[in-house]
Amino acid sequence: MAKKKNHNWCGILFIAAYGVFTIYVSRILGYLNKGKVIGKLSGTALGGIKESFVLFGIIFILAAVILFFREYIYKKGFEEAVDTEKGVAPHYFKK
Amino acid sequence: MAEEKDLENVKPDETLDVMGETCPIPETMAHKKLKKMSVGKVLEVYTDHSAAVENSFPSMLKKMNYPYCVKQTAPGEYTIKIRKTS
Amino acid sequence: MNPYFLEYSLVGIAGLLFGAALERGRMCFVLATNNIITAGDTKILEGILWAFGISVLIFGAVESLGIIPVQAAVQGVFPSGWYDLVGALFFGFGIGLCGACMSGLIFRASSGFTQNWMQLFGILIGTIFFAFIIFPMTNFLYWILHTIPWLGIKPGLSDYIPHEWFGKAVWGPFVVALIFGGFFMLFGLYLTKRRFKKIGEERGEKNYKEPVITWNMLKFKEPYSPRLGGLLFAVIAIIVLFASYYTVHKVAYLGVTTPYGSFDTYLLSPFINLYNVVGPYKASFLPKLSSNWFQIVPVAIPMTLMVLCTFAGATITAILGGEFKWRVPRRKMMFLQNFIGGVFTGVGARIALGCNIGTLWSGFLMFSWAGVLFLPTLVLGMYLALKFQELVW
Numbered sequence: 001m002a003k004k005k006n007h008n009w010c011g012i013l014f015i016a017a018y019g020v021f022t023i024y025v026s027r028i029l030g031y032l033n034k035g036k037v038i039g040k041l042s043g044t045a046l047g048g049i050k051e052s053f054v055l056f057g058i059i060f061i062l063a064a065v066i067l068f069f070r071e072y073i074y075k076k077g078f079e080e081a082v083d084t085e086k087g088v089a090p091h092y093f094k095k
Numbered sequence: 096m097a098e099e100k101d102l103e104n105v106k107p108d109e110t111l112d113v114m115g116e117t118c119p120i121p122e123t124m125a126h127k128k129l130k131k132m133s134v135g136k137v138l139e140v141y142t143d144h145s146a147a148v149e150n151s152f153p154s155m156l157k158k159m160n161y162p163y164c165v166k167q168t169a170p171g172e173y174t175i176k177i178r179k180t181s
Numbered sequence: 182m183n184p185y186f187l188e189y190s191l192v193g194i195a196g197l198l199f200g201a202a203l204e205r206g207r208m209c210f211v212l213a214t215n216n217i218i219t220a221g222d223t224k225i226l227e228g229i230l231w232a233f234g235i236s237v238l239i240f241g242a243v244e245s246l247g248i249i250p251v252q253a254a255v256q257g258v259f260p261s262g263w264y265d266l267v268g269a270l271f272f273g274f275g276i277g278l279c280g281a282c283m284s285g286l287i288f289r290a291s292s293g294f295t296q297n298w299m300q301l302f303g304i305l306i307g308t309i310f311f312a313f314i315i316f317p318m319t320n321f322l323y324w325i326l327h328t329i330p331w332l333g334i335k336p337g338l339s340d341y342i343p344h345e346w347f348g349k350a351v352w353g354p355f356v357v358a359l360i361f362g363g364f365f366m367l368f369g370l371y372l373t374k375r376r377f378k379k380i381g382e383e384r385g386e387k388n389y390k391e392p393v394i395t396w397n398m399l400k401f402k403e404p405y406s407p408r409l410g411g412l413l414f415a416v417i418a419i420i421v422l423f424a425s426y427y428t429v430h431k432v433a434y435l436g437v438t439t440p441y442g443s444f445d446t447y448l449l450s451p452f453i454n455l456y457n458v459v460g461p462y463k464a465s466f467l468p469k470l471s472s473n474w475f476q477i478v479p480v481a482i483p484m485t486l487m488v489l490c491t492f493a494g495a496t497i498t499a500i501l502g503g504e505f506k507w508r509v510p511r512r513k514m515m516f517l518q519n520f521i522g523g524v525f526t527g528v529g530a531r532i533a534l535g536c537n538i539g540t541l542w543s544g545f546l547m548f549s550w551a552g553v554l555f556l557p558t559l560v561l562g563m564y565l566a567l568k569f570q571e572l573v574w
Contacts, residue, residue, distance in 0.1 A: 007293060007505060007506045007507040008500050008505055010293065010505070010507050011291075011292075011293065011496050011499060011500045011505040012500065014291070014496050015493055015496050015497060018489055018492055018493045018496075019493075021489065022486070022489050024447070025447050025485070025489075028447050028451065031451070044183060044185065045185045045429075047183060047185070047186075048183035048184065048185025048186035048187075048188075048189065049185050049186075049189055051183065051186045052185070052186050052189030052190045052193060052486065053189070053486060055186075055190060055193075056190075056193045056486060056489065056490060056493075060493045063493070063497055067497065067500055067501075071500075112511050113511070114508065114509075114510065114511050115294065115295065115296065115508035115509045115510035115511060115515070116280075116296065116510045116511075116512070116515055117279075117280035117281060117289055117294060117296065117297070118209075118211065118212050118215050118216075118280045119211075119215040119219060119280060119567055119570065120280065120515075120570065120574065122215070122219050122220070123219070123567075123570060123571050123574060124574055126219070127571075127574075143506055143508050145404070145504055146207045146209070146212055149207070149404065150207070150212070150216055150220075150222060150224055150225065151212070151215065151216055151219065151220060151222070154216060154220035154221065154222030154224075155219055155220035155222075157220075157383070158220050158221055171292075171503065171504055171505070171506035171508075172506070
């Protein structure tokens with residue numbers, strides 16, 4: 001059968017990209033407020049919204065880093081068991 | 096008809112490759128292909144749509160009463176073999 | 182603490198949960214409909230019915246008990262009208278072509294289906310197409326406000342079903358919730374029972390049952406049962422309701438399409454000053470509302486963060502569950518089909534002022550007619566798309 005392919009790095013990159021986009025949005029919000037596209041947000045509102053976007057951006061990037069470690073360091077000593085019965089998720093067991 | 100383990104080693108007569116496509120394409124195309132095939136032949140479907148493997152295919156084949164077997168060939172990739180019995 | 186920060190953070194957490202519920206529970210309207218039409222399988226529909234039923238019942242109870250005053254809940258009521266019917270038809274056809282609804286799109290795209298990324302791109306293009314071509318050319322807002330008064334936007338509270346039926350009675354919301362939510366819940370339970378009975382008969386087991394939750398599900402070894410997904414949906418709706426009531430917005434609804442419109446704004450605004458293009462025009466209709474270019478809601482709503490979190494949450498669970506894979510369709514025609522479907526989806530969602538989450542589910546949650554109006558043509562559209570694809574492929 002075809003060679004096993006693991007594309008998890010791609011998903012990890014995606015999560016990191018979401019993090020970057022979230023932080024980008026937090027920067028853009030200030031710009032939009034100036035152009036009155038959002039409406040007139042007060043300073044507190046803009047500050048709070050920006051903070052939460054940055055917070056989640058950082059969370060996503062951290063999640064990407066943790067998943068990266070799980071993928072390439074933690075799982076090194078494990079072998080993948082292909083479960084043909086259920087055919088759903090791959091499980092791992094110690095070699 | 097429930098899952099049939101003997102099918103795993105049977106050589107398929109027809110194949111259908113629906114990798115990367117989501118519902119309803121895999122089921123619809125398999126259904127069409129099965130309709131055209133003659134009785135007793137085996138169809139092999141390659142798919143990576145897990146929802147199709149978990150739900151749509153089993154219930155569709157149960158309704159049509161065809162035996163089938165599912166095999167995971169790689170993470171997230173499945174091969175389904177279906178025998179047309181009637 | 183800054184209330185805005187609190188609200189957005191809580192909604193973000195709800196978004197992560199939402200992503201997990203979507204991806205693990207396979208909550209997709211198209212999948213549910215297709216399973217029913219092609220195979221008579223109701224597993225996913227049960228989950229959706231649970232989600233609708235439980236959340237509607239709790240919302241009704243909360244409003245009747247006065248935990249959240251009706252006045253606050255009513256502010257978020259969706260205006261309903263003919264455009265729900267028209268938009269839902271386009272929307273249903275679009276999502277049928279793509280094989281993923283607005284919520285299904287999120288988990289498909291996050292588990293690596295490239296064709297659903299194409300759909301997302303189509304939605305972004307469709308939204309711009311609607312905002313700059315259809316909206317100004319057809320004088321859309323005028324028609325919304327001035328046609329068929331019995332279905333048009335009614336000012337204030339009159340589109341709130343409990344007030345329409347029972348006046349200002351305190352128990353009104355709960356009775357309406359019992360009618361709608363009770364129907365969903367009972368129908369869901371009946372379908373579950375019927376399915377178990379059928380499987381039990383086939384396998385010769387008398388008391389066949391599938392557990393709602395098991396350890397293997399929590400350890401990401403099995404996908405969630407759709408009913409667990411439905412339960413999580415209800416939890417998310419309640420988190421969003423309380424988070425926004427006790428912080429800033431005072432009204433709560435869930436939306437997925439509007440954030441897509443916001444993404445357009447975020448992506449393009451550094452390059453084009455769109456406020457100058459569309460803003461004054463729309464402002465002439467809506468002098469009191471601060472508007473983004475696509476809809477009558479502001480850009481900076483918590484749902485934007487929620488959708489980003491949903492994408493991230495779904496991707497994380499997909500990786501943990503070993504579902505993530507870069508999936509490219511063999512037939513490249515699928516990209517075109519998904520792009521066209523995405524444009525349909527985007528335009529339809531804009532016409533109906535929401536998608537299957539924002540109008541259908543939230544419509545029921547807000548006890549507005551929007552949900553009821555959205556449903557029949559949505560199903561019709563999905564059915565047409567299914568038949569169309571059977572014909573073509």
